[in-house]
Amino acid sequence: MSNSEINKLIERTYSAGFVTDIESDTMPPGLNETVVRAISARKKEPEWLLDWRLKAYKHWCTLTPPDWGHMNFGSIDFDSISYFSAPKSQADRPASLDEVDPELLKTYEKLGIPLHEHAALAGVAVDVVFDSVSIATTFKKKLREAGVIFCSFSEAVTEHPDLVKKYLGTVVSYRDNFYASLNAAVFSDGSFVFIPKGVTCPMELSTYFRINELNTGQFERTLIIAEESAKVSYLEGCTAPMRDENQLHAAVVELIALDDADIKYSTVQNWYPGDKDGKGGIYNFVTKRGACIGDRSKISWTQVETGSAITWKYPSVVLRGDNSIGEFYSVALTHNHQQADTGTKMIHLGKNTRSTIVSKGICAGKSQNTYRGLVRVSPAAANSRNYTQCDSLLIGDTCGAHTFPYIESGRSDAVIEHEATTSTVNEEQLFLCQQRGIDADKAISMIVNGFCKEVFRELPMEFAVEAGKLLEVSLEGAVG
Amino acid sequence: MLKVENLHVEVAGKIILKGLDLTISAGEVHAIMGPNGSGKSTLSNVLAGKPGYTIIKGSISFDGAAIDELSPEQRARMGIFLAFQYPVEIPGVSNMEFLKAASDSIYKHRALEPESSMDFIKRARQLSALVDLDQGFLKRGVNEGFSGGEKKRNEILQLLMLQPRLAILDETDSGLDIDALKTVSEGINSYKNSDNAVLLITHYQRLLNHIQPDFVHVLADGKIVRSGDHNLATELEAKGYAWLTDTAA
Numbered sequence A: 001m002s003n004s005e006i007n008k009l010i011e012r013t014y015s016a017g018f019v020t021d022i023e024s025d026t027m028p029p030g031l032n033e034t035v036v037r038a039i040s041a042r043k044k045e046p047e048w049l050l051d052w053r054l055k056a057y058k059h060w061c062t063l064t065p066p067d068w069g070h071m072n073f074g075s076i077d078f079d080s081i082s083y084f085s086a087p088k089s090q091a092d093r094p095a096s097l098d099e100v101d102p103e104l105l106k107t108y109e110k111l112g113i114p115l116h117e118h119a120a121l122a123g124v125a126v127d128v129v130f131d132s133v134s135i136a137t138t139f140k141k142k143l144r145e146a147g148v149i150f151c152s153f154s155e156a157v158t159e160h161p162d163l164v165k166k167y168l169g170t171v172v173s174y175r176d177n178f179y180a181s182l183n184a185a186v187f188s189d190g191s192f193v194f195i196p197k198g199v200t201c202p203m204e205l206s207t208y209f210r211i212n213e214l215n216t217g218q219f220e221r222t223l224i225i226a227e228e229s230a231k232v233s234y235l236e237g238c239t240a241p242m243r244d245e246n247q248l249h250a251a252v253v254e255l256i257a258l259d260d261a262d263i264k265y266s267t268v269q270n271w272y273p274g275d276k277d278g279k280g281g282i283y284n285f286v287t288k289r290g291a292c293i294g295d296r297s298k299i300s301w302t303q304v305e306t307g308s309a310i311t312w313k314y315p316s317v318v319l320r321g322d323n324s325i326g327e328f329y330s331v332a333l334t335h336n337h338q339q340a341d342t343g344t345k346m347i348h349l350g351k352n353t354r355s356t357i358v359s360k361g362i363c364a365g366k367s368q369n370t371y372r373g374l375v376r377v378s379p380a381a382a383n384s385r386n387y388t389q390c391d392s393l394l395i396g397d398t399c400g401a402h403t404f405p406y407i408e409s410g411r412s413d414a415v416i417e418h419e420a421t422t423s424t425v426n427e428e429q430l431f432l433c434q435q436r437g438i439d440a441d442k443a444i445s446m447i448v449n450g451f452c453k454e455v456f457r458e459l460p461m462e463f464a465v466e467a468g469k470l471l472e473v474s475l476e477g478a479v480g
Numbered sequence B: 001m002l003k004v005e006n007l008h009v010e011v012a013g014k015i016i017l018k019g020l021d022l023t024i025s026a027g028e029v030h031a032i033m034g035p036n037g038s039g040k041s042t043l044s045n046v047l048a049g050k051p052g053y054t055i056i057k058g059s060i061s062f063d064g065a066a067i068d069e070l071s072p073e074q075r076a077r078m079g080i081f082l083a084f085q086y087p088v089e090i091p092g093v094s095n096m097e098f099l100k101a102a103s104d105s106i107y108k109h110r111a112l113e114p115e116s117s118m119d120f121i122k123r124a125r126q127l128s129a130l131v132d133l134d135q136g137f138l139k140r141g142v143n144e145g146f147s148g149g150e151k152k153r154n155e156i157l158q159l160l161m162l163q164p165r166l167a168i169l170d171e172t173d174s175g176l177d178i179d180a181l182k183t184v185s186e187g188i189n190s191y192k193n194s195d196n197a198v199l200l201i202t203h204y205q206r207l208l209n210h211i212q213p214d215f216v217h218v219l220a221d222g223k224i225v226r227s228g229d230h231n232l233a234t235e236l237e238a239k240g241y242a243w244l245t246d247t248a249a
Helices: A003-010 A033-042 A047-061 A102-111 A115-121 A130-146 A153-159 A161-167 A178-186 A427-435 A440-451 A461-474 B040-048 B072-078 B095-109 B117-130 B148-162 B178-191 B230-239 B242-248
Strands: A149-152 A191-195 A221-226 A231-237 A252-257 A262-269 A283-292 A298-305 A310-313 A316-319 A325-334 A339-348 A354-363 A368-377 A385-394 A400-409 A415-424 B002-011 B014-024 B029-033 B053-062 B080-083 B090-094 B166-170 B197-202 B215-220 B223-228
Touching (some): A033 A047, A153 A161, A153 A221, A161 A191, A161 A221, A178 A283, A191 A231, A221 A231, A252 A262, A252 A298, A262 A461, A283 A325, A298 A461, A316 A325, A316 A354, A325 A368, A325 A461, A339 A354, A354 A368, A354 A400, A354 A440, A385 A400, A385 A440, A400 A415, A427 B072, A427 B090, A440 B090, A440 B095, B014 B040, B014 B223, B040 B166, B072 B080, B072 B095, B095 B117, B117 B148, B166 B178, B215 B242, B223 B242, B230 B242
Parallel strands (some): A191 A221, A231 A262, A252 A283, A262 A298, A283 A316, A298 A325, A310 A339, A316 A339, A325 A354, A385 A415, B029 B197, B166 B197
Antiparallel strands (some): B002 B014, B002 B053, B215 B223
16 A cells, blocks of 8 residues: 555544534633732632642742643643633533534444443533432442542532641642643642552452542642552543533652552543644643652553643652652554654662553654653662664654653662654555455554554553443544 | 456556466366466455456456456455465454454355354364364464465365465465365365355466366466366376467467
8 A cells, every 4th residue: 555545544533523602611822920919719628739739820820831742732832721610510611412513422332332421521511420420329328438538629628628638749849840730720630549558459440430520620740659568540531522612731650569569550642632733632740750669569550542732741750769669551542743852761869669660652643642752770770671662653754753762770789771763654554454355444443453452451441441442433434 | 156357457557468268167167277377366366356457358257246446345245265375464353353343344245143153263263274274373463473284284174264266376375285285275165155256376286286276277378278078187288388379479
C-alpha cells in the first residue's frame, strides 16, 4: 500500500461529536484573588484551605507557562477562561437518548459500554441511573466496612480535614509548576482515597463509580494515601469519549505510599482530540506524582492515552523509601493533529530502589508523539536499578515520534538500562494480513494491539479489554 | 478456476508483464519457472491484489468473475492464497490470534458461523505437527524471531489451516535445506486435492522432484514463452533458460 493511500485512510473522524452548550451558572472569565475566594466560599472551605489556594494563586502569578514541551500550539489566554462552572442544570441537557448524536451512541456500543451508562455519559438529564447508583451504594458499604475512605475531594475536606491537611501538597506542592499552581488555586473537585494500615482495598476503585465522577470539572485534584502494608488499585477515566465544554484541563494527582504499601493507578484517557484539521480539542496539562515514602513500598502507573489535542503529562515516582519500587507503563496514541509530550520521572533517593519504564508511542496522521523521561539516581541511592524500554510505532509518513530520555546518575553502582526502538506499520505487514482475508482496519488494530501487549498486561482485566477496543475505535480508518 | 488473459502489468513506471496468458483448473498443479527479473513475483503479487501493481491491459478472472478491481482481502476470502517469499514479522500478534482472525473473516464471507475456538486450536495443533513446528509457535508473534525455514513452514501451516481454493507459492523452496524442503513439500501435497489448485513459482527444479506439476511454464521477459509437462522442468535443469529466452527475444 502506498503512503498516499495510507494517508487517505488515516482521516478518521472523532465519532463522539463535541457539543458546546451555553453555561448559565458560570463565573465571569479571568483569574484574580476574588475568584479564588469565591470558589473557596462556594465550597464552604475552611480558612486553611483558602489560605493555601491564595498562596498558590500568588505564586502562579509569578510563573509563565512552560515552553520546553515538543509541541506547537498558540498561547493560552488565561484571562478568557472561566474558573468555575456550576454543574449543568438539567434543563440544558438533552432530554433523552433520542436527542443525542447517534454517532456517539454508536461509539459506546463499539466500546461495549453497558447500555445503562449511555445516558449518563452522553449527559442526558436523568435523575438517577438506577443500576449504577444501587451498585455504588452496595460497594460504598463494603468499603466502609473495610475502613477505606473513598469520596469526593470536597467531602474529604469536610469529613476528614486532618487527613487532607496532613497530605495535601506534600507530593506536588503548590509551587511545583505553572499548571500545578493553577490547579492548587482553583481546583474544582476530585477524588480522595485513604486505605488504613494493613488493609487491602476489597475492590478496584472507581470502576463502579465512574458515572458519579463525571462533571468533576476541568481542575481535578486527586489524593490517594495508602498506609503501612495497605494495598489499592485505582482506575481513572473511562474509555468512552466524554463531552466537555472546557478546553483547558489541568489536573493534579498525588499518591502517598507508606511502608510496604502498594498503589496501582491506571488511567484511560479519551478526551476530545479535535477534528481532523486540528480544530478544537482538549488541552490536557497534568501533574501526577507518587511518593514511595515508606520502605518496600510500590507505586505503579499504567496509562492509555488516546484523547486530547495536547497532552502534557509525566506520572512520576519519588523513591524515597529503601527497597521501594516505581513503575510506569504507558501507551500514547496520537492521530490527526494531536500532540503528546508524555513520559515519567523516576527519582531514586532510597537504597536498593528499582524502577521500570515501558513506553509505547503510536503515531498516525500529522500527529507528534514525544516520550520524555528522567531517571535520576541520587548519591544516597545505593544499588539502584532502572530499566527503560521505549518503543515508537509510526503509521504513515507525516507523523513524528521523538524520544528525550534524561539519565542522571550520582552513583557508580547504579544499573540503568535504556532500550529504544522505532518501527512502522509497513505495507508488507498490512498486505500479509489482507492476503489472509483480514480487512485493513482490523489488521491495524491487531498490529497496534500486539505492539502494546506489554502495557495492556498491566491493566486491570476490565480495563484491558476496553483499552484494546478503544485503540481499535480510535484508529478506525487509520490505514486500509 | 483462474483465467489470466493477455495481462500487462506496470510497476513503478516499468512494464513487467507483457501479455501473459494462464489458465488453471481445479485439481491441477502448475509451475512457473524463469530467470531472475522475468516477472514471476510480479505475477503472484498482481494475482493477490497487492497495491502498486497496475493492470494496463488484459484481465484476471477467478471462478468466472473478474477480480482485477477487488481488494486483497476480498480475493483472499474468495480463496486465493499467496505464500510469501519473504514472510514479514508482526510482533506481539500471536500466530493463533492471527490465524483465527483470518479464518473467521473467510467463514464470514461464506456466510458460515466461525469455527469454534476449541476445534480451531485442535486443528492448529495437529497441522503444526505436520509441518514440524512446535506447538509453542502458535503462541508466538507472527513470524517473530522465526528462522527462515520456520517462516516458510509457517506459511504452509497457514495454507493448511485456511484451505484456500488456489495456493500460489512464491519461491517457497528458496533458502530451505533438504529436510525442510521435504517437510514443506509434504505439507503442500497434503493440501492438494481435486477441488483446489496449486501454482508453484520457482527458480529450481528441485521442488518439482517433490511435487509433480501437471504443467510447467517458462516465464521470460513478461510472457510465457514455453509450456509443457514436468519433463520441461528437467530439460530446463539441464539446459538453463538461455535457449528459450534467446528465441523469445
